[in-house]
Amino acid sequence: xxxxxxxxxxxxxxxxxxxxxxxxxxxxxxxxxxxxxxxxxxxxxxxxxxxxxxxxxxxxxxxxxxxxxxxxxxxxxxxxxxxxxxxxxxxxxxxxxxxxxxxxxxxxxxxxxxxxxxxxxxxxxxxxxxxxxxxxxxxxxxxxxxxxxxxxxxxxxxxxxxxxxxxxxxxxxxxxxxxxxxxxxxxxxxxxxxxxxxxxxxxxxxxxxxxxxxxxxxxxxxxxx
DNA sequence: ACCCAGGGTCATA
DNA sequence: TATGACCATGGG
Numbered sequence: 001x002x003x004x005x006x007x008x009x010x011x012x013x014x015x016x017x018x019x020x021x022x023x024x025x026x027x028x029x030x031x032x033x034x035x036x037x038x039x040x041x042x043x044x045x046x047x048x049x050x051x052x053x054x055x056x057x058x059x060x061x062x063x064x065x066x067x068x069x070x071x072x073x074x075x076x077x078x079x080x081x082x083x084x085x086x087x088x089x090x091x092x093x094x095x096x097x098x099x100x101x102x103x104x105x106x107x108x109x110x111x112x113x114x115x116x117x118x119x120x121x122x123x124x125x126x127x128x129x130x131x132x133x134x135x136x137x138x139x140x141x142x143x144x145x146x147x148x149x150x151x152x153x154x155x156x157x158x159x160x161x162x163x164x165x166x167x168x169x170x171x172x173x174x175x176x177x178x179x180x181x182x183x184x185x186x187x188x189x190x191x192x193x194x195x196x197x198x199x200x201x202x203x204x205x206x207x208x209x210x211x212x213x214x215x216x217x218x219x220x221x222x223x224x225x
Numbered sequence: 226a227c228c229c230a231g232g233g234t235c236a237t238a
Numbered sequence: 239t240a241t242g243a244c245c246a247t248g249g250g
Contacts, residue, residue: 038231039232041230041231041232042230042231042232042233043229043230043231043232043233044230044231044232045229045230045231046230046231048230049231083230084232087233087234091233124233124234125232125233125234126232126233127232127233127234128232128233129231129232129233130231130232130233133231145231147231147232148230148231148232149231150231189231192231193231196231197231
């Protein structure tokens with residue numbers, strides 16, 4: 001099978017397995033909430049990022065206008081459950097500064113994709129993965145997000161530039177192998193995350209018999225739950 | 226009592 | 239370009 005068909009086969013299998021699960025950044029999710037989540041989840045389990053988002057929500061601080069007036073310490077306290085909370089408060093502040101420069105969140109998210117990406121990458125605390133997550137799930141523009149899940153899963157399957165640690169190399173593999181279709185890319189990455197959250201537990205990378213559908217027995221059992 | 230998580234920055238070579 | 243220290247909470 002050629003690489004494109006292999007990827008599309010994996011996509012279909014993931015879709016069959018996980019289509020019924022709910023993805024936390026769907027079409028209606030508030031863009032600012034997506035952005036905050038993409039920053040808070042950095043090197044952190046989603047449940048912890050989610051707890052921080054709930055605190056922000058409870059404090060009425062989950063919008064550009066309500067978060068902006070907060071003092072650094074107050075903001076840091078609100079995002080504490082996500083870990084590295086002083087850093088993350090600083091990153092949120094840097095993003096708010098970017099919004100202010102651009103005039104509004106909508107003005108920012110409506111920038112052409114390359115301009116949006118470079119604006120995001122020029123912002124302290126936003127790297128390639130976070131930028132692409134924002135482009136894909138907040139701006140709804142085409143971007144294929146590469147994260148630790150993606151690398152682990154496809155390295156395990158023996159698909160893609162397995163030896164490379166380069167974000168750009170992995171991303172190019174997906175975007176140049178798959179059809180150019182932002183909807184597909186966004187959905188693919190979401191399915192990868194859903195799959196890995198439920199199936200790619202710690203033991204998985206060492207499991208010689210791992211395939212997409214039979215990860216490790218314990219994880220496979222968890223899938224049925 | 227460890228280990229690590231959907232990263233990113235900064236210093237160093 | 240590449241590697242390592244650092245950030246820091248909560249769950250396994």
